[in-house]
Amino acid sequence: MTEQTIKLINGYEVVIGFETHTQLATQSKIFSRASTAFGAEPNTQACPVDLALPGTLPVMNRKAVECAIKLGLALGSHIAPVSIFARKNYFYPDLPKGYQISQFEIPVVQGGTVSFFVGDEKKTVRLVRAHLEEDAGKSVHDEFIGQSGIDLNRAGTPLLEIVTEPDIRSTEEAVAYAKELHKIVTWIGICDGNMQEGSFRCDANVSVRKPGQPLGTRREIKNLNSFRNMQIAIDYEIRWQIEEIEDGRTIQQATVLFNPDTGETRAMRTKEDSADYRYFPDPDLPPLHVAADWVEKVKADMPELPRQRADRFVGQYGLPEYDATTLTQSQGMADYFEVAAKVCGQPKLASNWVMGEISRRLNHEEIAIEQVKVSAEQLGALIQRIQDGTISNNAAKQVFEVLWTGEGSDVDAVIEAKGLKQMNDTGALEKIIDEVIAANPANVEQYRAGKDKAFNALVGQVMKASKGKANPGQVNELLKARLA
Incomplete structure (x- = not known):
C-alpha cells in the first residue's frame, strides 16, 4: 500500500480488502459448451x-484463459506459465458437483496493482x-408460495476472482477502487460490467482496529451489486463493528448480506477458512500452460489502457489532468472526445x-455514450x-438541440x-450601434462617467x-471605439 494519510x-x-467476481465475456461456459447468455428460462x-452427470469431463475454455492474460497485462501482474485447478468442496443446493472448480495454490494471475x-x-x-x-447456480426463493427452486443456468459460467491485499482504508477508497477495476475490465473487453445482472460482483472484507494494533476480525459483505449499495453497506458495517467493540463484545468472523x-448488514453464516473447503488438485483437469508467445500475442492486441x-x-x-481522467472513464467516451477534437482542432473546447x-444529456436520459444522439x-x-x-x-446550443432531437x-x-448566422458585416453592425447610442444617451453618459x-x-x-x-466580441470592440 502506498504511503497515505x-x-x-x-x-x-x-x-x-476486496474480492471481485468478474464474469468473463465468453459465449460458452468455462468447462462446457453451454451458453452464458443472460435471461434464458431457468x-x-x-x-x-x-x-x-456421471462420465462427463470438463474441457478448458481458451477464451477464458485469454481474458485472464489480458487482466494480468493490464494490472502489471505475473502471469504464471503453469497454474493448477483445484476442487473447492462445499455443499449447497446450487452446486451440483458438491464442489467448485477453482484455483488455489497456484493461480494464473499473481500480484499486480490498481x-x-x-x-x-x-x-x-x-x-x-x-x-x-466456475460460477455456481442460483437459488430462487418465492416467499409468496413458500417454495424455493434451483436455476443452474449460471453453473459453470467463467469467472475471474480478483483478490486484493487489505490495503483500503476508507469507504471512499473502496468505492474508488471498485470503480477503477470496473473501468479496467470493461475497457479491455473481458467483462460487460453489468452489476445488475451479476457480471461484476464485489465482496468487501471489512474490519476495524486501533492504530498500530494487529488486524481485526473481518466480516465479508457478499455480492455488492452497485457502487451506491457498496458505500452504504460498508459504512453501516464499520459503524456496527465499532459499536460492538465499544460495548465490550467481540467480532465473530462471518459472511454477511x-x-x-x-441499509443494514446481517450475518448469513460463520465465515469459513480455506482449510474448511478441503482444496485438492482436480484430477480431471491437467495443469494450465500459458506459453510466453501466447502472452506476447495477447499483449500485441491489447488496447491503449485508460x-x-x-x-x-x-x-x-494539452488537457488538464482532471479533463483527461474524466474523459477516460470509458473507452467509448475517450473515443468520442478524440474524434470531436480532431474534427474541430480545439481539444479543450471539445473536452468542455x-x-x-454531452454528459448532462447522457445522465438525464440514462443512456451510455454509445447511444449518444x-x-x-x-x-x-x-x-x-x-x-x-x-x-x-447561444446559437450553438440551439443547433445542438436540433441535432439531439434528430430534427436535423x-x-x-x-x-x-x-437563421442563426452571426452578423459579421461591420458596416451593418456599426449602423445598429449608432442607432443604439442615439437612443440611449443616459447610458452613454453613465459609461463615460466610469460606470461599466x-x-x-x-x-x-x-x-x-x-x-x-x-x-459579441465584435460588438464590444466597435462600441468601445464609438464611445471613445
Missing part, C-alpha cells in the same frame, strides 16, 4: 457437464491474485462540451462554427434553416436589435 473513525482505523442452459485517485490523492492497492473458476431496503490514454491526452492535446452538455463528427463541426464566428455560443443532421444546414454596467446595458441593446446575431 490514515482516516480514523472514532479512533478506529478501517481495513478493507435450467435451459445447463448441459450434462454443468450438471455433473491505482486510482481519491480527490487529488493517488492511491495504489496491491493485488494478491486473480484466479479462474446487505439489505438495500433497510491511464496511458489519459497521459496522452495531457501530452498531445463532452464533459458538459449527436455524433462526435457533428459535435466537432458545431465547435468549428463557434470558433470561426459563424454562430454564437447537418450543422451548416441547421444554422441556415434557423452602463456599457453592458448598451451591449445588450445592440444584441437585441440584431436579434442575437451580432458577434
Whole structure:
C-alpha cells in the first residue's frame, strides 16, 4: 500500500480488502459448451457437464484463459506459465458437483496493482491474485408460495476472482477502487460490467482496529451489486463493528448480506477458512500452460489502457489532468472526445462540451455514450462554427438541440434553416450601434462617467436589435471605439 494519510473513525482505523467476481465475456461456459447468455428460462442452459452427470469431463475454455492474460497485462501482474485447478468442496443446493472448480495454490494471475485517485490523492492497492473458476447456480426463493427452486443456468459460467491485499482504508477508497477495476475490465473487453445482472460482483472484507494494533476480525459483505449499495453497506458495517467493540463484545468472523431496503448488514453464516473447503488438485483437469508467445500475442492486441490514454491526452492535446481522467472513464467516451477534437482542432473546447452538455444529456436520459444522439463528427463541426464566428455560443446550443432531437443532421444546414448566422458585416453592425447610442444617451453618459454596467446595458441593446446575431466580441470592440 502506498504511503497515505490514515482516516480514523472514532479512533478506529478501517481495513478493507476486496474480492471481485468478474464474469468473463465468453459465449460458452468455462468447462462446457453451454451458453452464458443472460435471461434464458431457468435450467435451459445447463448441459450434462454443468450438471455433473456421471462420465462427463470438463474441457478448458481458451477464451477464458485469454481474458485472464489480458487482466494480468493490464494490472502489471505475473502471469504464471503453469497454474493448477483445484476442487473447492462445499455443499449447497446450487452446486451440483458438491464442489467448485477453482484455483488455489497456484493461480494464473499473481500480484499486480490498481491505482486510482481519491480527490487529488493517488492511491495504489496491491493485488494478491486473480484466479479462474466456475460460477455456481442460483437459488430462487418465492416467499409468496413458500417454495424455493434451483436455476443452474449460471453453473459453470467463467469467472475471474480478483483478490486484493487489505490495503483500503476508507469507504471512499473502496468505492474508488471498485470503480477503477470496473473501468479496467470493461475497457479491455473481458467483462460487460453489468452489476445488475451479476457480471461484476464485489465482496468487501471489512474490519476495524486501533492504530498500530494487529488486524481485526473481518466480516465479508457478499455480492455488492452497485457502487451506491457498496458505500452504504460498508459504512453501516464499520459503524456496527465499532459499536460492538465499544460495548465490550467481540467480532465473530462471518459472511454477511446487505439489505438495500433497510441499509443494514446481517450475518448469513460463520465465515469459513480455506482449510474448511478441503482444496485438492482436480484430477480431471491437467495443469494450465500459458506459453510466453501466447502472452506476447495477447499483449500485441491489447488496447491503449485508460491511464496511458489519459497521459496522452495531457501530452498531445494539452488537457488538464482532471479533463483527461474524466474523459477516460470509458473507452467509448475517450473515443468520442478524440474524434470531436480532431474534427474541430480545439481539444479543450471539445473536452468542455463532452464533459458538459454531452454528459448532462447522457445522465438525464440514462443512456451510455454509445447511444449518444449527436455524433462526435457533428459535435466537432458545431465547435468549428463557434470558433470561426459563424454562430454564437447561444446559437450553438440551439443547433445542438436540433441535432439531439434528430430534427436535423447537418450543422451548416441547421444554422441556415434557423437563421442563426452571426452578423459579421461591420458596416451593418456599426449602423445598429449608432442607432443604439442615439437612443440611449443616459447610458452613454453613465459609461463615460466610469460606470461599466452602463456599457453592458448598451451591449445588450445592440444584441437585441440584431436579434442575437451580432458577434459579441465584435460588438464590444466597435462600441468601445464609438464611445471613445
